[in-house]
Amino acid sequence: MSNFYHKVAVLAGDSWLHIHGGLAALTITEVAATLTVATLLIIYFSLLVKKHIIKTKLSPPGPVGLPILGHLLFIKPDFLQYVTKQSQIHGRIIKLQLGRKVYIIISSPSIAKQILKDQDAIYANRDIPVAAIKGTFGGLDILWRSNGPELQKLRKLVVREIMSNKGLDACYEFRRREIRQMVKNIRGKIGSPINLSEQIFLTTLSVTISMLWGGSLNGEEAKLGLEFKDRLEEFMKLMGEPNLSDIFPMLRPFNLQGIESKTKKHLSWFYGYFESVIKQRKKLGEGPKMADSKDFLQQLLELNQRGDAKTSVSMMEINLADKFDMVIGGTETTFATMEWAMTELLRHPNKLRKVIEELDAIIGDQNVVEESNLPRLLYLDAVVKETLRIHPPAPLLVPHMPIETTVIAGYTIPKNSSIFFNVWAIQRDVEF
Template sequence: MTNLYNKHAVLACEGWSWSCHAPEFAPLMAGALVIFCCAWWWWSMKFNKINPPLPPGPLGLPIIGNLPFIKPELHRYFSDLSRIYGPVFKLRMGSVLAIVINSPSLAKEVLKVQDAIFANHDVPAAAVVGTFGGINILWRPNDSRCNQLRKLVICEIMSKQSLDACYVLRQREVRRMVKEIHGKVGSSVNIYEQLSATALRVMMSTLWGDDPSQDLIEFRKRLDEIVITFAAPNVSDFFPILAPFDLQGIESKGKEQVSWFYGVFESMIKNRRNIRDDGKEKENISKDFMQQLLELHWRGDEKNSLSINEVKALLLDMMVAGTDTVPTAVEWAMTELLCHRDKMTKLVKELDMVVGNQNTVEDSHIPQLVYLDAVIKETLRLHPVAPLLIPRVPSKTTVIGGFTVPKGCRVFINAWVIQRDPELWDDPLRFHPERFLETDINYRSNNFGFIPFGSGRRICVGFLWQRK
């Protein structure tokens, strides 16, 4: 998602140049421009009468709004604008009104006080096509079924018992990575590639156990293709009225790519179903995530079960989210530790004392590794994997910070700025894990100055996984 919004500038600066080379479309474009300008004027007059007013923000152009002026690294661009327009401002991305929140107090208003109003996520057009209409956890609208699904996943799939059941699989893959890195002592190591391959192996073995028929390289390639397709600037997201036409073919391409994964999942599910129906070799069925999801599906109870499409959508959710975020976060942690050797030394001493020099970290060690936990939190504070979280869409018009936030607009929460707020953090740009040893701030606390996983009813369920 972050990549998607970071590439708005590419769309804005390059996506419109075709009109300059097509004079035959000039009359049509002129007519369309007149219509759009009239609509834009009407819309401006309508919202100028709003009381309270809309937040301040930079002026944009008719039709395309602020798209031509947006810079790469959207969270940094929003940070620059917040210094000019304050903690909440607006800008127009095509026909979509965007509201940006840059302060912890206003983030609390959105994520806690008015959480029910802002509980829907902004769903990209390609995601709707690729997830059976948005039935997965990430994109599903906030309704009773969404709450049931989250409860099932958190209580059944992400429970301590379920995560402990996959412990041996995680342990094996991590030990393999450590052995591979140790074998490269004296030579350079691409940390991201090493972690990415390990994260993918961990996720695959956790989701469906050992399956030698699955090609790791092919999975990595397919996942990268999905990320690139979904991150591509899409006219449909800036002008929703054009979404049915799929002008760039991104939705159809995404659907085709996602279908490959669903085909793989269907083959595995069929195999599990056959084993279940035969009543044989039950002892060989691993208690992996796929098996747990299928057991929820086989319950046949509408309230406490999953549809087969929900099972496939959730499997893809975990594949995409779990194989990119972890390597990114660990790479940032290693970068900071290498730049701050005193912190590295302190962490190594803790590991030697708790784990031992010749041993590997086990789940049982984690509660005792308090400085490691502080290093992870400090890394996520300075370098949140999703700097703008997942944009929200208010279900009705409301007021935030004394300004009107219209129903259906796109609301960004700039966690990257909030977690570097000098009013909340001493020397906020300094990598200083010790700050978390002096507080009880955690991922679910009411401190809205630290929200790497979001907050409220749509908090990322992955925060339960990250400790493992």
């Protein structure tokens, strides 16, 4: 009997151990599965939170904008003043949202170096506004053309063949002629009021046209030059004006602000004028001849006739390089710099007096300044450089556009965003 109870007790113990062994095994499996799922969930949500935090942390700072419109309604009184003020508040790299466009404004020389030098290949493309697309056959000129072999070829040819010392020396006599004509005109108006702005612009335009085509502005052509001035100022204003077609591409077909149509009207006038000059030059073979002088159009046409794909340019490239980049770049920016230089000298008579004293000492009061004298006119050179520092012709430069998302100064810069460099603020920063 005792043996029987012993066997029952053993069986009962074995059953108890079997049952609890099963329960233990089942509990361990459930716990392991639960821990695995919980771990995966924790990792997943940690990644989400980390991604959100990193994205928020790496995105450049900036003012709070409105839904859809972003900061569009807050740009007062103009874009340069607005971004300069926001940079003073939020830092040297800020982000603005204008509709679907992301604008990154750089106000630091060290950050600008990272973009323009260290990662130049990524940021070498342009964000082309509609106004520029209309005027450059889809951005095919040197200024707006996308980075690539064709742009590199065109830049190299223009710099090496035309803007080289040899190329500039070839049209020295054209520049000398126009400057002497300006001095003669001003001397003839001694004692009478002079519209300095008009005089500077006409001289700058005449020098540019003379260097490009060997022509000049005389008599009735001067009136045409003043019309050119008005149209150029309006054209540049249209190029820099915020355009809803750029901010909301879906609105482009509607031309709500009329910028495209106004731009096209001015371009038609410019191209009509330029085309007549080039056709006449091609028909005659060469323009007004001067000894040892060759204008830019002659040099460009020679490049066109080479027939070598690596060292020749097409007629469309001649039109764009000659008509727009050289005329506008050589006229508008030079005119603006000269006008500001004269304005600052008139505002600071003591500085003007130093310029006059240097000219008298180096040149003499009876002689005309020649280009060969410029290396000796150190104070005048400093005046020009100071003018460019405090009044840069393009205070935000031409917008760059990255072809991929990158990290600059610890901040994420989105692909296809518009990158502006506030050189107006950088060059006035007392820390640099």
